[in-house]
Amino acid sequence: MRGIILSAGLGTRMGDMSKRTPKPLVYVAGRTLLDRALDRTDEAGFDCVVVNVHHHADQLEAHLARRIDAGQVVISDERDKLLDTGGGVKKALPLLGKHPFFTINSDALWLDGAGSALLRLASAFDADRMDALLLLIPTPDALGYDGVGDFIPFADGMGPMPIDFRGEAPVAPVMYGGIQMIASSLYDNTPDGAWSNRVVFRKAAAAGRLFGLVHDGHWMHVGTPEGVTDAEARLKELGAP
Numbered sequence: 001m002r003g004i005i006l007s008a009g010l011g012t013r014m015g016d017m018s019k020r021t022p023k024p025l026v027y028v029a030g031r032t033l034l035d036r037a038l039d040r041t042d043e044a045g046f047d048c049v050v051v052n053v054h055h056h057a058d059q060l061e062a063h064l065a066r067r068i069d070a071g072q073v074v075i076s077d078e079r080d081k082l083l084d085t086g087g088g089v090k091k092a093l094p095l096l097g098k099h100p101f102f103t104i105n106s107d108a109l110w111l112d113g114a115g116s117a118l119l120r121l122a123s124a125f126d127a128d129r130m131d132a133l134l135l136l137i138p139t140p141d142a143l144g145y146d147g148v149g150d151f152i153p154f155a156d157g158m159g160p161m162p163i164d165f166r167g168e169a170p171v172a173p174v175m176y177g178g179i180q181m182i183a184s185s186l187y188d189n190t191p192d193g194a195w196s197n198r199v200v201f202r203k204a205a206a207a208g209r210l211f212g213l214v215h216d217g218h219w220m221h222v223g224t225p226e227g228v229t230d231a232e233a234r235l236k237e238l239g240a241p
Contacts, residue, residue, distance in 0.1 A: 005037050130204075
């Protein structure tokens with residue numbers, strides 16, 4: 001069980017807050033987004049978590065110092081060049097190993113349902129059929145998300161199920177929740193430099209190997225100051241810490 005928490009982004013939608021603080025270190029109800037993600041990986045029993053850094057990298061490393069010293073977190077340094085999600089994962093591959101691993105967006109805040117979302121993904125991942133298994137959120141339930149959905153499932157239910165991009169459809173029933181389990185081989189023959197994970201999603205979809213699993217708990221995108229306020233209100237409403 002290994003994964004990377006994507007933490008290198010500039011966080012520009014956070015406004016003045018991002019000038020002082022990297023978005024992963026923004027507090028929501030008394031706990032940083034990064035620590036909330038690490039809570040989930042701890043609960044799932046991860047052996048090691050990679051955290052990539054660029055914007056306010058020194059702050060992130062200082063915040064993680066205890067975990068780094070204990071070998072629980074390893075830094076993938078993007079100080080010289082921001083590599084976006086796909087390029088950032090590709091740079092970190094030597095730290096992630098050859099087995100399927102997780103990628104987690106640091107601005108995704110989720111509460112588990114009946115069980116750990118990460119363990120649900122791990123249990124459902126079938127390397128014979130899948131190259132990527134994405135955690136999906138029903139579009140109307142995605143707090144802090146202002147899009148029209150990302151994917152069309154090829155089946156009903158909670159999954160796992162094959163999915164494809166929305167394409168020309170005006171809306172899609174589910175969106176990508178920023179959490180996935182993915183095969184390292186999907187990054188073979190991908191470009192160097194900065195590029196989005198959508199490149200490998202499209203690669204998997206073209207081969208019929210892009211799958212999704214619907215989340216059975218609550219999910220929030222925290223990308224703006226308003227998103228922080230809305231997430232805190234939702235957590236309070238749910239009685240969650």
